[in-house]
Amino acid sequence: MDFECDDDDELLKVVEQLENHTDDLNVAVKPEPHHLECLQKNFGHLEFRPMQWKVIRSIIEDKRDNCCIMSTGYGKSLCFQFPPVFSNGIAIIISPLISLMQDQVKSLNLVNIKSCMLGSAQTNRSIENDVLNGEYRIVYASPEYISGSGSDLIGKLKDKITVIAVDEAHCISSWGSDFRPKYLELKNLRQNAPDIPILAVTATASDRVQQDICTILKLKNPQIICTGFDRPNLEILVRRKTKDPWDDIGLLLRSKFLVGVSCIVYCLTRKATDNIYEILNSRGIKCGSYHAGKTQHQRKEIFDKFIRDEINVIVATVAFGMGIDKSDVRCVIHYGTPADMDGYYQEIGRAGRDGVPSKCILFYSDGDFEMHRHFRMNSRMSNKEMKRAEDRATVMKDFIYTKQCRRLKILQYFDGPSAQCPKLSVCCDNCRTASTSTTKQNIDDINKELDFSKDAKTLIDAISIFDGFSGISKPIAVLRGSKLKTIERYHNHKLMGSGKHMPEQYWKILADSLEQQELLQRQQSKADGFGFTTIKVTYRGKEWAASGKPLKFVPSEQLLHLMSSERSSTKAPTSSSSIKPLYDTSTSYGTSPIERAPIKGDEQLKRDLIMVRAMIASREGTMPYKIASEPAIDCLVRTKPLNMQELREAKVDGFTEAHYVFGPEFLKCIQRSKGFLPESSTENVESKAMTTAENPSNQTSSTTTTEASKSLAKSDNGFEDDDELFLSVEIDCEKIEKGLNVEKSVPATTAKKITRPIPKRVKYENSSSDEETSPAKAQSNLPVQDSSKPVGIRKRNIF
Numbered sequence: 001m002d003f004e005c006d007d008d009d010e011l012l013k014v015v016e017q018l019e020n021h022t023d024d025l026n027v028a029v030k031p032e033p034h035h036l037e038c039l040q041k042n043f044g045h046l047e048f049r050p051m052q053w054k055v056i057r058s059i060i061e062d063k064r065d066n067c068c069i070m071s072t073g074y075g076k077s078l079c080f081q082f083p084p085v086f087s088n089g090i091a092i093i094i095s096p097l098i099s100l101m102q103d104q105v106k107s108l109n110l111v112n113i114k115s116c117m118l119g120s121a122q123t124n125r126s127i128e129n130d131v132l133n134g135e136y137r138i139v140y141a142s143p144e145y146i147s148g149s150g151s152d153l154i155g156k157l158k159d160k161i162t163v164i165a166v167d168e169a170h171c172i173s174s175w176g177s178d179f180r181p182k183y184l185e186l187k188n189l190r191q192n193a194p195d196i197p198i199l200a201v202t203a204t205a206s207d208r209v210q211q212d213i214c215t216i217l218k219l220k221n222p223q224i225i226c227t228g229f230d231r232p233n234l235e236i237l238v239r240r241k242t243k244d245p246w247d248d249i250g251l252l253l254r255s256k257f258l259v260g261v262s263c264i265v266y267c268l269t270r271k272a273t274d275n276i277y278e279i280l281n282s283r284g285i286k287c288g289s290y291h292a293g294k295t296q297h298q299r300k301e302i303f304d305k306f307i308r309d310e311i312n313v314i315v316a317t318v319a320f321g322m323g324i325d326k327s328d329v330r331c332v333i334h335y336g337t338p339a340d341m342d343g344y345y346q347e348i349g350r351a352g353r354d355g356v357p358s359k360c361i362l363f364y365s366d367g368d369f370e371m372h373r374h375f376r377m378n379s380r381m382s383n384k385e386m387k388r389a390e391d392r393a394t395v396m397k398d399f400i401y402t403k404q405c406r407r408l409k410i411l412q413y414f415d416g417p418s419a420q421c422p423k424l425s426v427c428c429d430n431c432r433t434a435s436t437s438t439t440k441q442n443i444d445d446i447n448k449e450l451d452f453s454k455d456a457k458t459l460i461d462a463i464s465i466f467d468g469f470s471g472i473s474k475p476i477a478v479l480r481g482s483k484l485k486t487i488e489r490y491h492n493h494k495l496m497g498s499g500k501h502m503p504e505q506y507w508k509i510l511a512d513s514l515e516q517q518e519l520l521q522r523q524q525s526k527a528d529g530f531g532f533t534t535i536k537v538t539y540r541g542k543e544w545a546a547s548g549k550p551l552k553f554v555p556s557e558q559l560l561h562l563m564s565s566e567r568s569s570t571k572a573p574t575s576s577s578s579i580k581p582l583y584d585t586s587t588s589y590g591t592s593p594i595e596r597a598p599i600k601g602d603e604q605l606k607r608d609l610i611m612v613r614a615m616i617a618s619r620e621g622t623m624p625y626k627i628a629s630e631p632a633i634d635c636l637v638r639t640k641p642l643n644m645q646e647l648r649e650a651k652v653d654g655f656t657e658a659h660y661v662f663g664p665e666f667l668k669c670i671q672r673s674k675g676f677l678p679e680s681s682t683e684n685v686e687s688k689a690m691t692t693a694e695n696p697s698n699q700t701s702s703t704t705t706t707e708a709s710k711s712l713a714k715s716d717n718g719f720e721d722d723d724e725l726f727l728s729v730e731i732d733c734e735k736i737e738k739g740l741n742v743e744k745s746v747p748a749t750t751a752k753k754i755t756r757p758i759p760k761r762v763k764y765e766n767s768s769s770d771e772e773t774s775p776a777k778a779q780s781n782l783p784v785q786d787s788s789k790p791v792g793i794r795k796r797n798i799f
């Protein structure tokens with residue numbers, strides 16, 4: 001094709017057209033059967049997600065660079081794991097987190113994709129030699145290794161490498177929230193690999209970060225992919241805290257949605273984390289507490305218990321962050337408002353990564369914003385950074401107090417004002433309320449200018465009394481007519497009690513708005529070594545107050561919220577207010593997962609399969625959802641395969657060739673539920689015993705965990721300690737934290753053992769199951785193995 005161009009603009013247009021043309025081709029060209037066969041055999045998926053295929057095709061066919069922003073849980077890993085498996089090549093994957101790399105390597109080896117990890121403290125040269133000899137399909141490496149002792153690896157392997165992937169690529173940009181200086185050294189990657197496709201992947205990157213990624217990694221004509229930021233399976237709910245955390249979180253965790261499933265509770269500080277942990281634990285909710293104040297060993301232990309489903313709830317600060325590779329977290333609770341939307345989005349992103357509907361519930365109080373403000377004021381931010389942090393806090397405030405769709409707010413934050421609400425049937429608390437309710441008035445108020453002249457003048461006059469020598473509390477105390485001793489001398493002032501009609505919080509937020517309009521100004525001062533904030537009326541403020549001009553502006557959503565609550569003379573919503581409860585406590589199964597009554601039919605089968613999964617996972621030293629995800633378990637419950645052929649026909653999502661080795665154990669459980677095998681309450685103990693006998697290093701699950709924790713704690717793979725990765729961003733503001741109510745001495749509930757009747761003989765007809773099985777089918781579906789032999793006795797070699 002020939003193109004003639006008069007000028008640069010023309011040329012750019014042509015290039016753009018060509019690129020679009022290539023992009024269209026990528027979408028239009030569907031995967032061929034041999035691609036899908038490889039996908040199913042090695043990764044257990046029936047099809048590619050659209051953007052996955054677009055990226056994969058451009059790597060394996062066009063050898064093109066890619067910069068991908070894929071929302072959490074979209075399936076980034078497949079984009080860099082599929083190409084080397086399909087092409088019989090090697091992928092080098094650079095990742096910032098050792099624990100995450102360890103998990104990935106373990107899971108890949110489990111499905112017979114040979115993988116390893118290389119770090120800067122690598123002492124074992126034999127792994128490097130094996131890599132050079134092409135023994136590994138996927139090689140994970142730390143940025144330190146790739147830019148240091150391993151910098152010649154890529155050059156030596158050159159022809160064999162299918163793709164170099166930079167995971168969590170946003171860490172390369174100082175504009176990102178997780179900047180890692182070591183990532184900057186990846187700027188030399190291109191030089192060592194001029195012709196190998198580079199794939200940069202991340203879940204969050206603003207335009208600026210995206211630009212940094214492409215520039216620093218020197219990507220050549222990269223295909224930019226963005227899947228959008230929406231997570232349609234997440235329901236977003238916001239609630240005001242009550243006085244008692246148990247009423248908020250405890251009851252929620254005992255609701256029917258959340259009993260027995262994985263939940264993360266995020267708190268703002270370490271002290272709050274420990275308090276909430278105490279409250280939940282003392283009332284029988286098995287949980288762990290995780291924050292940067294714990295030793296690395298303690299953190300690893302809790303982390304392992306959580307990912308192995310030995311505890312369902314983890315109470316944590318933001319230190320429990322990047323690299324949580326657990327796809328079946330069903331609920332993320334925030335007990336306190338996060339500092340900004342980026343953090344909030346990342347944290348809720350840990351829910352429902354397997355696509356199953358999950359909940360994100362944020363409990364806030366007005367004090368949260370004060371706490372963040374105090375933290376900012378006492379930090380060492382430059383003026384520019386401070387302004388940015390304040391802007392981010394305003395976004396978060398608006399998100400909390402909005403009456404609009406919360407999903408839309410999140411999308412607008414990331415995608416800009418033109419973002420559209422996807423109008424999902426399950427969306428957020430505001431959409432729930434709007435579909436039934438009475439808040440139309442408030443929604444109509446949004447974006448309307450309101451007249452604040454009177455209240456603004458009153459507030460400015462009250463602040464003027466103190467002449468810049470006090471914070472905001474004293475002027476507000478005057479307006480509210482407080483009898484505080486500290487304002488005793490103003491008790492007879494004409495302004496005393498003149499602002500009684502509005503709550504304290506209203507005046508504070510009004511002060512924020514006036515500050516934004518530069519009518520007021522806050523300043524940081526220090527006396528006797530203590531920092532404090534004072535507020536004064538600016539020159540502009542004085543001018544306006546003297547002018548008698550009106551002051552109209554569009555109120556922030558928080559201000560609007562306070563005004564409308566006052567207008568309707570109702571309190572701000574609490575969980576005991578007229579708003580429908582978030583969860584149905586009446587149908588809770590009791591006080592803890594183990595106290596639940598046995599459930600008949602499918603739900604019982606699901607529970608049994610989950611138990612089998614846990615045993616296999618413990619034996620294999622991996623996470624239960626890597627053996628079978630929740631959708632996979634649901635598929636088994638739905639299809640109830642009775643033999644290997646039916647199991648294959650069920651096309652269970654995520655079941656690779658290697659997973660079928662576990663098939664008999666799942667089949668046996670299904671056969672038993674249908675009455676083809678006797679039920680045995682002792683099977684768990686037996687199979688655990690067998691597992692231990694088979695492999696003495698696999699003790700009980702808790703021992704396995706402890707061993708795993710120990711080995712991780714001493715960085716057994718020769719890696720540097722990854723402590724700083726966990727410690728980086730936690731807010732340490734215990735001093736300013738208000739104490740939480742800790743309930744003490746509540747007896748822990750005792751576990752009740754669930755027993756089920758044990759039939760005497762194997763039964764092939766008249767199944768007690770609710771699903772009918774014809775005698776013919778029963779004959780053809782004889783048990784796959786001798787039921788007298790305990791599960792787990794076979795010798796297997798999956799590697």
Ligand SMILES: Nc1ncnc2c1ncn2[C@@H]1O[C@H](COP(=O)(O)OP(=O)(O)OP(=O)(O)O)[C@@H](O)[C@H]1O
Pocket residue numbers: 045046047048049052070071072073074075076077078203327353354629653654
């Ligand atoms: N093509 C597919 N079909 C079905 N499931 C898929 C497909 N690709 C990936 N998945 C599943 O989606 C889930 C998330 O995948 P993955 O861990 O790669 O996501 P991610 O984008 O890396 O998420 P995060 O940002 O949290 O790391 C996994 O359970 C994975 O098995």
